[in-house]
Amino acid sequence: MLAMQFANDSRPVMFDPDAEAMPAEQLPALQTRRLRALVDRLLAAGGVQAGRLAAAGVTGGADVSLDDLAELPTTDKGDLWDNYPFGLLAVPREQVVAVHGSSGTGGRPTLVSYTKGDLALWSRMCARALAAAGARPGTIVHNAYGYGLFTGGLGIHQGAIELGATVVPVSGGMTARQVKLIADLRPEILTCTPSYAIRLGEALTEAGLTLETGLSFTAGVFGAEPWTEEMRARIEDLLGLRALDIYGLSEVIGPGVASECIVAADGLHVNEDHFLVEVLDPSTGEPLPDGTPGELTFTTLTKEALPLLRYRTGDIAALRPGSCPCGRTLVKMSKVTGRKDDMLVIRGVNVYPSEIERVLLGEPAVAPDYALVIDARNGGRDLIAVCERITERAAGSPFAGRSASGAGGTAGSGVGVGAGVGVGGGVGVGGAARSDDELREVLEHRLREGLGLRVRVTIVPPGSVPRTEVGKAMRVHRWSAGDPPVPGLPA
Numbered sequence: 001m002l003a004m005q006f007a008n009d010s011r012p013v014m015f016d017p018d019a020e021a022m023p024a025e026q027l028p029a030l031q032t033r034r035l036r037a038l039v040d041r042l043l044a045a046g047g048v049q050a051g052r053l054a055a056a057g058v059t060g061g062a063d064v065s066l067d068d069l070a071e072l073p074t075t076d077k078g079d080l081w082d083n084y085p086f087g088l089l090a091v092p093r094e095q096v097v098a099v100h101g102s103s104g105t106g107g108r109p110t111l112v113s114y115t116k117g118d119l120a121l122w123s124r125m126c127a128r129a130l131a132a133a134g135a136r137p138g139t140i141v142h143n144a145y146g147y148g149l150f151t152g153g154l155g156i157h158q159g160a161i162e163l164g165a166t167v168v169p170v171s172g173g174m175t176a177r178q179v180k181l182i183a184d185l186r187p188e189i190l191t192c193t194p195s196y197a198i199r200l201g202e203a204l205t206e207a208g209l210t211l212e213t214g215l216s217f218t219a220g221v222f223g224a225e226p227w228t229e230e231m232r233a234r235i236e237d238l239l240g241l242r243a244l245d246i247y248g249l250s251e252v253i254g255p256g257v258a259s260e261c262i263v264a265a266d267g268l269h270v271n272e273d274h275f276l277v278e279v280l281d282p283s284t285g286e287p288l289p290d291g292t293p294g295e296l297t298f299t300t301l302t303k304e305a306l307p308l309l310r311y312r313t314g315d316i317a318a319l320r321p322g323s324c325p326c327g328r329t330l331v332k333m334s335k336v337t338g339r340k341d342d343m344l345v346i347r348g349v350n351v352y353p354s355e356i357e358r359v360l361l362g363e364p365a366v367a368p369d370y371a372l373v374i375d376a377r378n379g380g381r382d383l384i385a386v387c388e389r390i391t392e393r394a395a396g397s398p399f400a401g402r403s404a405s406g407a408g409g410t411a412g413s414g415v416g417v418g419a420g421v422g423v424g425g426g427v428g429v430g431g432a433a434r435s436d437d438e439l440r441e442v443l444e445h446r447l448r449e450g451l452g453l454r455v456r457v458t459i460v461p462p463g464s465v466p467r468t469e470v471g472k473a474m475r476v477h478r479w480s481a482g483d484p485p486v487p488g489l490p491a
């Protein structure tokens with residue numbers, strides 16, 4: 001039903017058509033010119049990257065080309081940590097007008113600096129993403145990404161203004177206030193993390209907000225955490241919108257490095273006129289062919305304050321060149337399927353949390369808030385999937401079963417969702433037909449058949465799994481001997 005609605009509106013305005021729909025054969029010349037200028041800037045700035053370029057025999061931009069990109073040195077998060085806070089600057093410190101970053105895992109912060117030019121670039125990238133989602137000047141954008149050091153909130157905020165849209169800077173949390181603003185302002189675009197979209201959708205449903213009574217979203221732009229096609233279907237059912245993915249990280253610029261178009265919604269167009277993308281083998285660092293998942297690696301062709309050559313993100317995805325019905329010629333990347341360092345090794349089997357999510361959320365009775373516990377307390381390495389049942393209010397959403405994308409979009413993922421057991425077979429809305437024991441058995445069977453993994457599934461009451469206030473899901477918990485129990489998770 002929603003697909004029809006969008007079919008009549010198949011060509012949203014492109015923010016920057018000269019770049020986004022550039023004839024594919026013209027792109028390499030532009031990238032080469034910018035890459036050479038970047039190398040010259042890095043060499044002039046001195047520091048770590050200049051030293052590595054010199055060691056690789058590069059004396060100037062003219063020495064490099066796209067064909068020998070793989071010969072150039074890489075950077076990674078360790079370089080940002082080692083040179084914290086301003087050691088990687090390629091401009092005088094006084095030209096930095098803003099910093100963003102992350103508090104970091106293990107208490108090691110990452111700080112990224114921006115010049116005025118960088119902020120302008122970032123705004124344009126986010127404007128591209130919003131326009132690709134169907135936003136136009138005047139479109140009301142409800143921005144529930146957190147504002148602050150985190151790049152989500154201010155990135156989308158500035159992009160909305162750049163586009164001429166009307167941004168509501170509501171930030172994360174305080175869900176009751178968000179529900180009121182959505183009812184009063186009738187925004188068309190929702191921007192937040194996918195897990196917060198679920199939470200907000202449940203609150204809107206509980207407040208009785210439907211398409212008839214004021215729910216007005218056409219699209220959502222969701223990012224800052226990996227999410228699956230199953231999660232996309234859940235969000236679309238709950239909110240009655242087209243759920244689109246946006247990708248970015250503060251080291252590269254923030255959100256807007258890549259984003260999905262509402263026309264195809266089957267992969268994220270990478271803004272490769274500014275961010276040269278490669279996919280590398282996570283172990284060897286060798287380039288991988290198109291279509292093969294590996295580590296996303298970006299060269300910031302035009303960024304000023306903190307330009308990075310071949311920055312290895314740790315995010316796993318695959319590239320897919322080719323034309324798109326939206327008219328964009330930019331290469332597409334798949335959804336991020338996980339982080340290099342998130343890969344779980346369970347009794348010799350390598351598995352990403354997203355693969356487990358596909359199986360869990362393939363079952364309609366399971367709520368999107370789940371947790372994975374790696375239990376190493378007894379010397380072993382057992383995996384426990386802690387699942388909540390979907391609440392009656394979420395199951396009773398006016399949009400349930402009307403997903404725009406459906407849950408069938410996992411073809412080629414290599415993981416057979418529901419292998420051996422029909423997905424949702426014979427289960428009523430909310431899965432009330434199955435007891436907790438039956439649900440547990442079905443999920444354990446599917447995980448064993450689909451992933452070759454023995455996982456203990458535990459069903460807990462709704463609201464048990466720990467959540468963060470800004471909606472960034474902390475899904476993986478590691479237990480070692482002597483660790484105290486985590487509230488909400490089984491001991």
Ligand SMILES: [Zn+2]
Pocket residue numbers: 261263264265269324325326327328
């Ligand atoms: Zn497209």
